[in-house]
Amino acid sequence: MSAPLGLYVHVPFCTVKCSYCDFNSYAGIEDMQSAWLEAALREITLWSPSVVEREITSIFIGGGTPSLLEGESIQRLLYHARSRLRIAGDAEVTLEANPESVQLERLQAYRAAGVNRVSMGVQSLHAAELVFLDRIHSADRAEAAFSDTRRAGFDNVNVDLIYGLPGQSLESWQDTLERVIAWRDRQDMQDRQDRQDSGPDHLSCYALTVEAGTPLAARVAAGRVIEADPDRVADIADWTAQRLSEAGYEHYETSNYARRGRQCLHNLTYWRNQEYLAIGPGAHGFVDGVRYQVVRSPRLYIDRVAAAQAEPLLVDLPSPAIEAAERVSEWDHLIDTLTSGLRLMEGVELASLPSLAERLRPTIDWAVANGLAQEHRGRLSLSKRGHAVANEVFVRLLEVEPPPDAY
Numbered sequence: 001m002s003a004p005l006g007l008y009v010h011v012p013f014c015t016v017k018c019s020y021c022d023f024n025s026y027a028g029i030e031d032m033q034s035a036w037l038e039a040a041l042r043e044i045t046l047w048s049p050s051v052v053e054r055e056i057t058s059i060f061i062g063g064g065t066p067s068l069l070e071g072e073s074i075q076r077l078l079y080h081a082r083s084r085l086r087i088a089g090d091a092e093v094t095l096e097a098n099p100e101s102v103q104l105e106r107l108q109a110y111r112a113a114g115v116n117r118v119s120m121g122v123q124s125l126h127a128a129e130l131v132f133l134d135r136i137h138s139a140d141r142a143e144a145a146f147s148d149t150r151r152a153g154f155d156n157v158n159v160d161l162i163y164g165l166p167g168q169s170l171e172s173w174q175d176t177l178e179r180v181i182a183w184r185d186r187q188d189m190q191d192r193q194d195r196q197d198s199g200p201d202h203l204s205c206y207a208l209t210v211e212a213g214t215p216l217a218a219r220v221a222a223g224r225v226i227e228a229d230p231d232r233v234a235d236i237a238d239w240t241a242q243r244l245s246e247a248g249y250e251h252y253e254t255s256n257y258a259r260r261g262r263q264c265l266h267n268l269t270y271w272r273n274q275e276y277l278a279i280g281p282g283a284h285g286f287v288d289g290v291r292y293q294v295v296r297s298p299r300l301y302i303d304r305v306a307a308a309q310a311e312p313l314l315v316d317l318p319s320p321a322i323e324a325a326e327r328v329s330e331w332d333h334l335i336d337t338l339t340s341g342l343r344l345m346e347g348v349e350l351a352s353l354p355s356l357a358e359r360l361r362p363t364i365d366w367a368v369a370n371g372l373a374q375e376h377r378g379r380l381s382l383s384k385r386g387h388a389v390a391n392e393v394f395v396r397l398l399e400v401e402p403p404p405d406a407y
């Protein structure tokens, strides 16, 4: 039987383009929403014969800001996906939301459409930090939106937070995190005193990175913004891991924490280097050993899918909106498996790696000898210190010469 797949759907719309963001998202193109939806439905139809044998175990509607879409649009999208693809009955179905764009009624419509997990982009509860990030919600609005997810029936909610902002103190970050993990549903949970029942089910805590080509990168280059001190950022990361562990969250990936049974199944697909179908402008997919990228421009995406006119590719794929594709060599697959799998605390099972992995043995031994990794019961995982300098380990892995016939 074929291995299961994830499904990623990219929604390119945002209310404001945040200065630090390098995602494929755009403000001011709301008038394309219905054409985008028609194109996404058609892309699913075009993919259907190639992947219908494979069970879809997770769906992630990401962006962009998917919560700008009406409940009816999400209902059509998921209904169509279910009618054309083999979606598991218990599939995890996540929708990314921003606090300013969700109200109770819309969340209820998403829940009724089959969404069973919400990932909320909160980032901070401090007004000055939210302004720096160009986020347009307030701390109150973020808390109310969380409360509304519970009232709409979501028992699996993630909150995204960002730390390491220029000038951010440890105390400021601590205040944001403490308040978020103390959030309760204002309506239904007021009488529940158990601290384990407060807060989201999952937290993604990312350090701010200055991505090339963003307005933030230009401000940093011009000296108008000074990046946070790396030692302070490392202190924040250490404190976060400690505090969330005390609060009952499992630290299962470098930047991700979950209550028991609430790890993000879709993101585990990426970290375990498993395959996923991806649709929507700028989406990256991995199907049948081929990695591909859909054209980034929403206008071009809509036009190409509508006209079913594809640029010729070296690999034959069903969507006309794919602009680049490459069959992954065994060597690249091995390196991808290690560099993504080592982000997970569970690490990577060495026995599952091809014999090619023996070429990496000196690098693995170097990481173990330097206290950056450990081998235990046939698994390789990074140590606490290794997670802090994971990029150094990954660079070493990428430097290993592939075998002469690898490509």
Ligand code: SF4
Pocket: 013, 014, 015, 016, 017, 018, 021, 022, 023, 025, 063, 064, 065, 098, 121
């Ligand atoms: S809301 Fe999210 S996707 Fe949209 S511009 Fe801001 S960071 Fe990027």
